[in-house]
Amino acid sequence: MLKILGKSPSINVRKVLWTCAEIGLPYEQEQWGAGFQATDDPAFRSLNPNALVPVIVDGEVVLWESNTICRYLARRQGRSDLLPTDALARAKVEQWMDWQLGDLNNAWRYAFMALVRHSPAHTDAAAIEASVAQWNAMMGVLERQLDRTGAHVLGEGFTLADVVLGLAVHRWYATPMARPELPALAAYYQRLSERPAFRLHGRNGQP
Template identity: 40%
Template sequence: MLTVWGRPNSINVQIVMWTAAELGLEVDRKDVGGPFGGLDTPEYLAMNPNGRIPTLQDGDLTIWESNACARYLAAKYGAGSLWPEDPADRAKADMWMDWKKTSLAGPMTTVFWGLVRTPEAERDMAAIGAAAQTSQALYAMLDKWLAGKDFVLGDSLTIGDIPAGAMAYRFMELVKDRPSMPNLEAWYGRLTSRQAYRDHVMLPIT
Protein backbone atom coordinates (compact mmCIF):
# COMPACT_ATOMS: atom_id res chain seq x y z
CA MET A 1 0.00 0.00 0.00
CA LEU A 2 1.10 3.54 -0.73
CA THR A 3 1.44 6.09 2.05
CA VAL A 4 0.92 9.81 1.49
CA TRP A 5 1.68 12.38 4.16
CA GLY A 6 -0.38 15.55 3.87
CA ARG A 7 -3.70 17.15 4.76
CA PRO A 8 -6.61 16.71 2.32
CA ASN A 9 -7.25 20.43 1.73
CA SER A 10 -3.73 20.99 0.33
CA ILE A 11 -3.87 21.29 -3.45
CA ASN A 12 -0.47 19.61 -3.71
CA VAL A 13 -1.73 16.62 -1.74
CA GLN A 14 -4.88 16.61 -3.87
CA ILE A 15 -2.75 16.25 -7.01
CA VAL A 16 -1.19 13.07 -5.65
CA MET A 17 -4.39 11.63 -4.20
CA TRP A 18 -6.37 12.28 -7.39
CA THR A 19 -3.65 10.63 -9.46
CA ALA A 20 -3.61 7.57 -7.21
CA ALA A 21 -7.40 7.31 -7.26
CA GLU A 22 -7.54 7.46 -11.06
CA LEU A 23 -5.11 4.53 -11.07
CA GLY A 24 -7.18 2.55 -8.56
CA LEU A 25 -4.37 2.54 -6.01
CA GLU A 26 -4.98 2.07 -2.30
CA VAL A 27 -3.47 4.88 -0.23
CA ASP A 28 -2.97 5.33 3.49
CA ARG A 29 -3.04 9.12 3.88
CA LYS A 30 -1.68 10.61 7.09
CA ASP A 31 -2.64 14.10 8.27
CA VAL A 32 0.38 16.39 8.62
CA GLY A 33 0.90 20.06 7.86
CA GLY A 34 -1.25 23.08 8.61
CA PRO A 35 -3.23 22.61 11.83
CA PHE A 36 -1.86 19.07 12.20
CA GLY A 37 1.78 20.17 12.35
CA GLY A 38 4.43 17.50 12.27
CA LEU A 39 6.51 18.86 9.40
CA ASP A 40 9.45 19.89 11.56
CA THR A 41 9.90 16.63 13.44
CA PRO A 42 13.14 14.69 12.95
CA GLU A 43 11.13 11.73 11.66
CA TYR A 44 9.37 13.75 8.97
CA LEU A 45 12.47 15.69 7.95
CA ALA A 46 14.31 12.40 7.54
CA MET A 47 11.76 11.52 4.85
CA ASN A 48 11.37 14.99 3.38
CA PRO A 49 14.16 17.45 4.22
CA ASN A 50 12.15 20.19 2.51
CA GLY A 51 9.65 19.98 5.37
CA ARG A 52 6.58 20.40 3.19
CA ILE A 53 3.74 18.26 1.86
CA PRO A 54 3.12 15.89 0.21
CA THR A 55 5.51 13.04 0.82
CA LEU A 56 4.88 9.71 -0.90
CA GLN A 57 6.19 6.31 0.15
CA ASP A 58 5.92 3.24 -2.06
CA GLY A 59 7.74 0.39 -0.38
CA ASP A 60 11.32 1.52 0.22
CA LEU A 61 10.97 4.52 -2.10
CA THR A 62 10.26 7.99 -0.71
CA ILE A 63 9.45 10.94 -2.99
CA TRP A 64 8.39 14.51 -2.34
CA GLU A 65 7.18 17.37 -4.57
CA SER A 66 3.66 16.86 -5.88
CA ASN A 67 4.43 16.72 -9.60
CA ALA A 68 7.28 14.26 -9.02
CA CYS A 69 4.95 12.06 -6.97
CA ALA A 70 2.23 12.20 -9.62
CA ARG A 71 4.68 11.46 -12.43
CA TYR A 72 6.09 8.49 -10.55
CA LEU A 73 2.66 6.99 -9.90
CA ALA A 74 1.57 7.49 -13.50
CA ALA A 75 4.80 6.06 -14.91
CA LYS A 76 4.80 3.00 -12.65
CA TYR A 77 1.10 2.20 -12.53
CA GLY A 78 -0.48 4.02 -15.48
CA ALA A 79 1.69 3.44 -18.55
CA GLY A 80 -0.42 3.95 -21.65
CA SER A 81 -3.22 5.63 -19.72
CA LEU A 82 -2.32 8.50 -17.39
CA TRP A 83 1.31 8.17 -18.50
CA PRO A 84 1.61 8.76 -22.27
CA GLU A 85 3.89 6.30 -24.04
CA ASP A 86 4.93 8.70 -26.80
CA PRO A 87 7.81 11.01 -25.77
CA ALA A 88 6.25 13.96 -27.60
CA ASP A 89 2.99 13.49 -25.71
CA ARG A 90 4.86 13.17 -22.43
CA ALA A 91 6.64 16.43 -23.17
CA LYS A 92 3.30 18.15 -23.78
CA ALA A 93 1.95 16.72 -20.53
CA ASP A 94 5.06 17.94 -18.69
CA MET A 95 4.64 21.35 -20.28
CA TRP A 96 1.20 21.85 -18.76
CA MET A 97 2.18 20.30 -15.44
CA ASP A 98 5.10 22.69 -15.09
CA TRP A 99 3.00 25.61 -16.36
CA LYS A 100 0.68 25.16 -13.41
CA LYS A 101 3.58 25.32 -10.96
CA THR A 102 5.65 28.08 -12.59
CA SER A 103 2.93 30.36 -14.00
CA LEU A 104 -0.50 29.62 -12.55
CA ALA A 105 0.30 28.80 -8.93
CA GLY A 106 1.56 32.30 -8.08
CA PRO A 107 -1.52 34.37 -8.94
CA MET A 108 -3.93 31.67 -7.80
CA THR A 109 -2.16 31.48 -4.45
CA THR A 110 -2.69 35.23 -4.07
CA VAL A 111 -6.40 34.78 -4.83
CA PHE A 112 -6.70 31.82 -2.46
CA TRP A 113 -4.88 33.42 0.47
CA GLY A 114 -6.63 36.71 -0.06
CA LEU A 115 -10.18 35.35 -0.20
CA VAL A 116 -9.93 32.24 1.97
CA ARG A 117 -7.18 32.70 4.54
CA THR A 118 -7.38 36.48 5.13
CA PRO A 119 -10.10 38.14 7.25
CA GLU A 120 -12.38 40.27 5.09
CA ALA A 121 -11.35 43.53 6.76
CA GLU A 122 -7.69 42.85 6.01
CA ARG A 123 -7.99 41.83 2.35
CA ASP A 124 -6.02 43.67 -0.31
CA MET A 125 -8.73 43.63 -2.96
CA ALA A 126 -6.54 45.39 -5.51
CA ALA A 127 -3.91 42.65 -5.28
CA ILE A 128 -6.57 39.94 -5.31
CA GLY A 129 -8.24 41.49 -8.35
CA ALA A 130 -4.96 41.78 -10.23
CA ALA A 131 -4.11 38.16 -9.45
CA ALA A 132 -7.57 37.06 -10.58
CA GLN A 133 -7.06 38.88 -13.89
CA THR A 134 -3.70 37.18 -14.36
CA SER A 135 -5.25 33.80 -13.57
CA GLN A 136 -7.98 34.43 -16.13
CA ALA A 137 -5.42 35.27 -18.80
CA LEU A 138 -3.49 32.11 -18.01
CA TYR A 139 -6.55 29.88 -18.10
CA ALA A 140 -7.49 31.54 -21.41
CA MET A 141 -4.27 30.03 -22.77
CA LEU A 142 -5.44 26.59 -21.70
CA ASP A 143 -8.90 27.31 -23.11
CA LYS A 144 -7.31 27.96 -26.51
CA TRP A 145 -5.17 24.81 -26.26
CA LEU A 146 -8.23 22.69 -25.46
CA ALA A 147 -10.07 23.63 -28.67
CA GLY A 148 -11.13 20.38 -30.32
CA LYS A 149 -9.88 18.28 -27.39
CA ASP A 150 -11.64 16.57 -24.50
CA PHE A 151 -8.49 16.66 -22.39
CA VAL A 152 -5.04 18.23 -22.57
CA LEU A 153 -3.66 15.51 -24.85
CA GLY A 154 -6.84 14.67 -26.71
CA ASP A 155 -9.48 12.06 -26.00
CA SER A 156 -8.47 10.78 -22.56
CA LEU A 157 -7.28 12.05 -19.19
CA THR A 158 -3.51 12.01 -18.68
CA ILE A 159 -1.05 13.31 -16.15
CA GLY A 160 -1.03 16.56 -18.12
CA ASP A 161 -4.54 17.35 -16.89
CA ILE A 162 -3.92 16.73 -13.20
CA PRO A 163 -2.16 19.83 -11.75
CA ALA A 164 -4.06 22.44 -13.78
CA GLY A 165 -7.25 20.45 -13.25
CA ALA A 166 -6.80 20.46 -9.48
CA MET A 167 -6.30 24.23 -9.56
CA ALA A 168 -9.31 24.66 -11.86
CA TYR A 169 -11.67 23.85 -8.99
CA ARG A 170 -10.33 26.79 -6.99
CA PHE A 171 -10.37 29.03 -10.05
CA MET A 172 -14.01 28.23 -10.81
CA GLU A 173 -15.09 28.62 -7.19
CA LEU A 174 -13.11 31.75 -6.30
CA VAL A 175 -12.91 33.74 -9.55
CA LYS A 176 -16.58 34.23 -10.31
CA ASP A 177 -16.36 37.31 -12.52
CA ARG A 178 -14.63 35.83 -15.55
CA PRO A 179 -15.19 35.78 -19.30
CA SER A 180 -16.66 32.78 -21.05
CA MET A 181 -14.09 30.09 -21.81
CA PRO A 182 -16.14 27.35 -23.48
CA ASN A 183 -13.34 24.85 -24.02
CA LEU A 184 -12.08 25.24 -20.47
CA GLU A 185 -15.59 24.99 -19.05
CA ALA A 186 -16.31 21.81 -21.04
CA TRP A 187 -13.01 20.30 -19.86
CA TYR A 188 -13.80 21.24 -16.27
CA GLY A 189 -17.21 19.62 -16.64
CA ARG A 190 -15.53 16.38 -17.71
CA LEU A 191 -13.25 16.54 -14.68
CA THR A 192 -16.13 17.09 -12.27
CA SER A 193 -17.88 14.02 -13.68
CA ARG A 194 -15.01 11.82 -12.49
CA GLN A 195 -15.47 10.22 -9.08
CA ALA A 196 -11.77 10.52 -8.23
CA TYR A 197 -11.89 14.27 -8.87
CA ARG A 198 -14.98 14.71 -6.74
CA ASP A 199 -13.49 12.65 -3.92
CA HIS A 200 -10.09 14.32 -3.75
CA VAL A 201 -10.34 17.78 -5.33
CA MET A 202 -13.89 19.05 -4.88
CA LEU A 203 -13.50 19.50 -1.13
CA PRO A 204 -14.19 22.55 1.04
CA ILE A 205 -11.67 25.26 0.17
CA THR A 206 -10.06 26.13 3.49
Protein backbone atom coordinates (compact mmCIF):
# COMPACT_ATOMS: atom_id res chain seq x y z
CA MET A 1 0.00 0.00 0.00
CA LEU A 2 1.08 3.56 -0.68
CA LYS A 3 2.80 5.10 2.34
CA ILE A 4 2.77 8.87 2.99
CA LEU A 5 5.39 10.26 5.35
CA GLY A 6 4.53 13.69 6.72
CA LYS A 7 2.48 15.40 9.41
CA SER A 8 -1.14 16.12 8.57
CA PRO A 9 -1.03 19.87 9.48
CA SER A 10 1.61 20.55 6.79
CA ILE A 11 0.16 22.37 3.78
CA ASN A 12 2.36 20.32 1.45
CA VAL A 13 1.33 17.03 3.03
CA ARG A 14 -2.30 18.09 2.74
CA LYS A 15 -1.87 18.44 -1.02
CA VAL A 16 -1.05 14.74 -1.19
CA LEU A 17 -3.80 13.72 1.25
CA TRP A 18 -6.38 15.74 -0.70
CA THR A 19 -5.24 14.23 -4.00
CA CYS A 20 -5.56 10.72 -2.56
CA ALA A 21 -9.04 11.53 -1.30
CA GLU A 22 -10.12 12.87 -4.70
CA ILE A 23 -8.98 9.73 -6.52
CA GLY A 24 -10.06 7.27 -3.82
CA LEU A 25 -6.55 5.97 -3.27
CA PRO A 26 -5.93 4.18 0.06
CA TYR A 27 -2.72 4.87 1.94
CA GLU A 28 -0.92 4.50 5.23
CA GLN A 29 0.41 7.66 6.85
CA GLU A 30 3.33 8.17 9.21
CA GLN A 31 3.53 11.50 11.03
CA TRP A 32 6.92 13.09 10.40
CA GLY A 33 7.93 16.72 10.93
CA ALA A 34 8.01 19.30 13.73
CA GLY A 35 6.19 17.95 16.78
CA PHE A 36 6.36 14.38 15.46
CA GLN A 37 9.18 12.12 14.27
CA ALA A 38 12.18 14.28 13.37
CA THR A 39 12.98 14.49 9.67
CA ASP A 40 16.71 14.76 10.39
CA ASP A 41 16.59 11.10 11.37
CA PRO A 42 18.99 9.17 9.10
CA ALA A 43 16.19 6.81 8.07
CA PHE A 44 14.13 9.75 6.79
CA ARG A 45 17.10 11.49 5.16
CA SER A 46 17.82 8.30 3.24
CA LEU A 47 14.45 8.85 1.56
CA ASN A 48 14.68 12.64 1.18
CA PRO A 49 18.10 14.24 1.67
CA ASN A 50 16.38 17.63 2.10
CA ALA A 51 14.71 16.36 5.32
CA LEU A 52 11.35 17.83 4.27
CA VAL A 53 7.85 16.40 4.11
CA PRO A 54 6.04 14.91 2.32
CA VAL A 55 7.68 11.75 1.04
CA ILE A 56 5.83 8.82 -0.48
CA VAL A 57 6.92 5.22 -0.67
CA ASP A 58 5.02 3.26 -3.32
CA GLY A 59 6.61 -0.16 -3.54
CA GLU A 60 10.10 0.55 -4.79
CA VAL A 61 9.18 4.11 -5.77
CA VAL A 62 10.29 6.91 -3.44
CA LEU A 63 9.30 10.49 -4.27
CA TRP A 64 9.49 13.88 -2.58
CA GLU A 65 8.27 17.36 -3.58
CA SER A 66 4.53 17.68 -3.06
CA ASN A 67 3.50 18.86 -6.52
CA THR A 68 5.53 16.10 -8.16
CA ILE A 69 3.88 13.53 -5.89
CA CYS A 70 0.42 14.80 -6.81
CA ARG A 71 1.22 14.54 -10.52
CA TYR A 72 2.60 11.03 -10.07
CA LEU A 73 -0.50 9.84 -8.20
CA ALA A 74 -2.87 11.31 -10.78
CA ARG A 75 -1.00 9.61 -13.64
CA ARG A 76 -0.63 6.38 -11.63
CA GLN A 77 -4.40 6.18 -11.35
CA GLY A 78 -5.06 7.32 -14.92
CA ARG A 79 -6.85 10.48 -13.79
CA SER A 80 -6.58 12.58 -16.91
CA ASP A 81 -9.29 14.85 -15.52
CA LEU A 82 -6.86 15.96 -12.81
CA LEU A 83 -3.78 15.98 -15.06
CA PRO A 84 -4.58 15.89 -18.79
CA THR A 85 -2.66 13.71 -21.23
CA ASP A 86 -2.83 16.34 -23.98
CA ALA A 87 0.48 18.20 -23.97
CA LEU A 88 -0.91 21.74 -23.95
CA ALA A 89 -3.71 21.04 -21.48
CA ARG A 90 -1.24 19.39 -19.11
CA ALA A 91 1.20 22.28 -19.48
CA LYS A 92 -1.52 24.74 -18.46
CA VAL A 93 -2.22 22.76 -15.28
CA GLU A 94 1.48 22.53 -14.48
CA GLN A 95 1.95 26.22 -15.25
CA TRP A 96 -0.34 27.17 -12.37
CA MET A 97 1.17 24.51 -10.11
CA ASP A 98 4.62 25.98 -10.78
CA TRP A 99 3.30 29.50 -10.17
CA GLN A 100 2.08 28.35 -6.77
CA LEU A 101 5.52 26.97 -5.88
CA GLY A 102 7.37 30.02 -7.13
CA ASP A 103 5.74 33.45 -7.27
CA LEU A 104 2.90 32.80 -4.82
CA ASN A 105 4.93 31.00 -2.14
CA ASN A 106 7.69 33.59 -2.28
CA ALA A 107 5.12 36.34 -1.78
CA TRP A 108 3.45 34.97 1.36
CA ARG A 109 6.39 33.38 3.14
CA TYR A 110 7.58 36.30 5.29
CA ALA A 111 4.09 37.44 6.28
CA PHE A 112 2.97 33.92 7.15
CA MET A 113 6.04 33.24 9.27
CA ALA A 114 5.48 36.52 11.12
CA LEU A 115 1.70 36.58 11.53
CA VAL A 116 0.91 32.88 11.94
CA ARG A 117 4.10 31.17 13.09
CA HIS A 118 5.24 34.20 15.14
CA SER A 119 8.81 33.49 14.13
CA PRO A 120 11.38 35.60 16.00
CA ALA A 121 13.36 35.80 12.75
CA HIS A 122 10.45 37.49 10.95
CA THR A 123 9.65 40.64 12.93
CA ASP A 124 10.59 43.43 10.53
CA ALA A 125 7.44 45.53 10.13
CA ALA A 126 8.39 46.83 6.69
CA ALA A 127 9.14 43.33 5.44
CA ILE A 128 5.80 42.07 6.79
CA GLU A 129 3.95 44.91 5.08
CA ALA A 130 5.77 44.25 1.81
CA SER A 131 5.02 40.53 1.99
CA VAL A 132 1.33 41.15 2.67
CA ALA A 133 1.18 43.54 -0.30
CA GLN A 134 2.90 41.01 -2.56
CA TRP A 135 0.64 38.22 -1.34
CA ASN A 136 -2.48 40.25 -2.02
CA ALA A 137 -1.14 41.17 -5.46
CA MET A 138 -0.59 37.49 -6.31
CA MET A 139 -4.10 36.65 -5.18
CA GLY A 140 -5.25 39.40 -7.51
CA VAL A 141 -3.62 37.46 -10.37
CA LEU A 142 -5.62 34.39 -9.37
CA GLU A 143 -8.78 36.52 -9.03
CA ARG A 144 -8.48 37.67 -12.62
CA GLN A 145 -7.94 34.12 -13.84
CA LEU A 146 -10.99 32.87 -11.94
CA ASP A 147 -13.06 35.76 -13.22
CA ARG A 148 -12.22 34.58 -16.74
CA THR A 149 -12.85 30.87 -16.15
CA GLY A 150 -15.91 31.28 -13.92
CA ALA A 151 -15.41 28.01 -12.08
CA HIS A 152 -12.01 26.46 -11.40
CA VAL A 153 -8.50 27.64 -12.20
CA LEU A 154 -8.59 26.23 -15.74
CA GLY A 155 -12.33 26.23 -16.39
CA GLU A 156 -15.25 23.98 -15.53
CA GLY A 157 -13.11 20.98 -14.66
CA PHE A 158 -11.35 20.44 -11.33
CA THR A 159 -7.61 19.71 -11.74
CA LEU A 160 -4.45 19.41 -9.69
CA ALA A 161 -4.02 23.16 -10.10
CA ASP A 162 -7.07 23.52 -7.85
CA VAL A 163 -5.55 21.25 -5.22
CA VAL A 164 -2.37 23.26 -4.79
CA LEU A 165 -4.04 26.67 -5.21
CA GLY A 166 -7.08 25.78 -3.13
CA LEU A 167 -4.82 25.18 -0.15
CA ALA A 168 -3.10 28.50 -0.82
CA VAL A 169 -6.45 30.28 -0.90
CA HIS A 170 -7.39 28.78 2.47
CA ARG A 171 -4.08 29.97 3.92
CA TRP A 172 -4.74 33.49 2.61
CA TYR A 173 -8.16 33.63 4.23
CA ALA A 174 -6.90 32.10 7.49
CA THR A 175 -4.00 34.52 8.02
CA PRO A 176 -4.80 37.53 10.24
CA MET A 177 -4.06 40.44 7.91
CA ALA A 178 -5.78 43.04 5.75
CA ARG A 179 -6.92 41.68 2.40
CA PRO A 180 -8.94 43.09 -0.50
CA GLU A 181 -12.40 41.92 -1.48
CA LEU A 182 -11.93 39.48 -4.34
CA PRO A 183 -15.38 38.19 -5.37
CA ALA A 184 -14.28 35.54 -7.87
CA LEU A 185 -11.83 34.16 -5.33
CA ALA A 186 -14.50 34.12 -2.62
CA ALA A 187 -16.88 32.22 -4.90
CA TYR A 188 -14.08 29.78 -5.77
CA TYR A 189 -13.35 29.18 -2.08
CA GLN A 190 -17.02 28.45 -1.47
CA ARG A 191 -17.12 26.14 -4.48
CA LEU A 192 -14.14 24.18 -3.21
CA SER A 193 -15.72 24.01 0.24
CA GLU A 194 -18.52 21.91 -1.24
CA ARG A 195 -15.99 19.14 -1.88
CA PRO A 196 -15.71 16.71 1.08
CA ALA A 197 -12.01 16.14 0.42
CA PHE A 198 -11.32 19.88 0.61
CA ARG A 199 -13.27 20.27 3.83
CA LEU A 200 -11.23 17.44 5.33
CA HIS A 201 -7.74 18.25 4.04
CA GLY A 202 -7.96 21.78 2.66
CA ARG A 203 -9.83 23.51 5.45
CA ASN A 204 -8.26 21.45 8.23
CA GLY A 205 -11.57 19.87 9.09
CA GLN A 206 -13.28 23.24 9.51
CA PRO A 207 -16.93 23.54 8.38
